[in-house]
Amino acid sequence: MPTNVAGFTIKSRLPVKEKFSIYGEAGLGIVTRTGFAINNIQVVKNANYSAVLLGGGLEYVLNNKLNFQAGLGWSPAYTKSNEPATIFFSGGLVFNVHKLSATKVIENQNSGFIFPTNLIQVGYTSNILGYGVNNFFSNTVFPIFWGGDVEVAKGISIHYQRNVFHGRKVFSLDWGTSFSYWVSKNEKQRFYTISIFPLFRFTAFHFKMADLYFNYSVAGPSFISKVDIDNIKTGKKFTFQDFMGMGIYTGKKGKSMQRSRYFIIQMATFSRITTV
Numbered sequence: 001m002p003t004n005v006a007g008f009t010i011k012s013r014l015p016v017k018e019k020f021s022i023y024g025e026a027g028l029g030i031v032t033r034t035g036f037a038i039n040n041i042q043v044v045k046n047a048n049y050s051a052v053l054l055g056g057g058l059e060y061v062l063n064n065k066l067n068f069q070a071g072l073g074w075s076p077a078y079t080k081s082n083e084p085a086t087i088f089f090s091g092g093l094v095f096n097v098h099k100l101s102a103t104k105v106i107e108n109q110n111s112g113f114i115f116p117t118n119l120i121q122v123g124y125t126s127n128i129l130g131y132g133v134n135n136f137f138s139n140t141v142f143p144i145f146w147g148g149d150v151e152v153a154k155g156i157s158i159h160y161q162r163n164v165f166h167g168r169k170v171f172s173l174d175w176g177t178s179f180s181y182w183v184s185k186n187e188k189q190r191f192y193t194i195s196i197f198p199l200f201r202f203t204a205f206h207f208k209m210a211d212l213y214f215n216y217s218v219a220g221p222s223f224i225s226k227v228d229i230d231n232i233k234t235g236k237k238f239t240f241q242d243f244m245g246m247g248i249y250t251g252k253k254g255k256s257m258q259r260s261r262y263f264i265i266q267m268a269t270f271s272r273i274t275t276v
Contacts, residue, residue: 003033005075005086006219006240007053019061023071029053031075032235033083047081048235059094067094097165108168113203114211114249115166119174125155127185137244145218145242150229155182161199169206174199176217178241186230195222195241203249210250218242 007029015021031051035044057071073088100108131151137144157180166172180193197220205212220241227234 003031003083003086005029005031005051005053005073005088007051009053009055013059021059022056023059023069024056025054025073027053029075030236030238031078031083031086033081045081046233046235047078047083049078049081049083051075051078055088057090062093064098065096067096068092069094108166113169113206115163115172115203116161116249117163119159119161119163121159121161123157123159125152125157125182127151127153144244148234149232150234151185152182153185153188155180157181170203172201172203174201176220184230189226189229191224191226191229193222193224193239193241195220197221197241210248212246212248214244214246216244 007027009025009027009029011023011025013021013023029051031047031049033044033047035042035046037043053073053075055071055073057069060068062068068091070091072090073086075086077083077085134145136142138148157178159176159178161174161176163172163174176197176199178193178195178197180195181190182192183190197217199215199217201213201215203211203213222239222241224234224237224239227237
């Protein structure tokens with residue numbers, strides 16, 4: 001019986017020793033539960049509701065860039081859907097991003113590599129090649145994305161992205177917004193989504209005539225205009241957008257790439273609106 005919890009929290013940290021600190025966080029989230037039936041008798045129904053999210057834990061400073069963090073998160077029970085309280089234990093590494101010096105910022109800006117300040121993309125989506133890539137990245141073996149119940153036959157989207165950070169050569173972070181118009185696979189129902197999202201781009205290969213990049217975006221808050229699509233109740237009108245892809249920059253390269261002219265070719269984007 002899969003249950004997903006997604007949300008936004010505000011985090012506060014309190015140092016207790018030179019390398020140790022405690023933290024607490026609080027916010028709001030969306031809890032979705034996929035029910036099941038036995039012999040066509042519904043045992044547990046689908047559930048979708050908003051909830052308070054609380055959490056806390058410990059952090060230990062390993063070095064200037066890495067912290068080790070261990071903690072737990074909690075969301076309360078929801079009696080209307082017979083959903084018990086959820087407790088999530090976590091542990092892992094935290095990468096610290098520090099403010100760069102003015103000299104380093106200028107060096108990155110004039111590095112000769114492409115990092116567009118503003119980016120507008122227009123895309124067309126089709127299921128002519130099937131859903132194999134989407135399913136591969138949302139299965140239990142390789143769970144990069146959440147799975148969805150509704151499949152799209154075609155769609156048109158407009159993306160605007162604004163660069164907020166980039167390194168000298170490889171990594172960049174954008175914030176973006178998008179409007180997408182979709183047609184479902186089975187009933188040919190039309191609906192649209194409006195999203196905001198973070199985007200991580202890795203320009204991994206640099207050649208004389210072009211640069212090749214990979215991008216990844218996860219859990220972009222989205223509004224979906226319909227919640228009953230192809231006779232499937234997908235939950236609330238608040239959902240999340242995930243996508244990944246690859247592309248190339250090609251064109252004239254100058255000392256300041258923000259003012260240079262260039263062409264962008266998006267080779268592939270695989271997206272899924274999470275509606276379960």
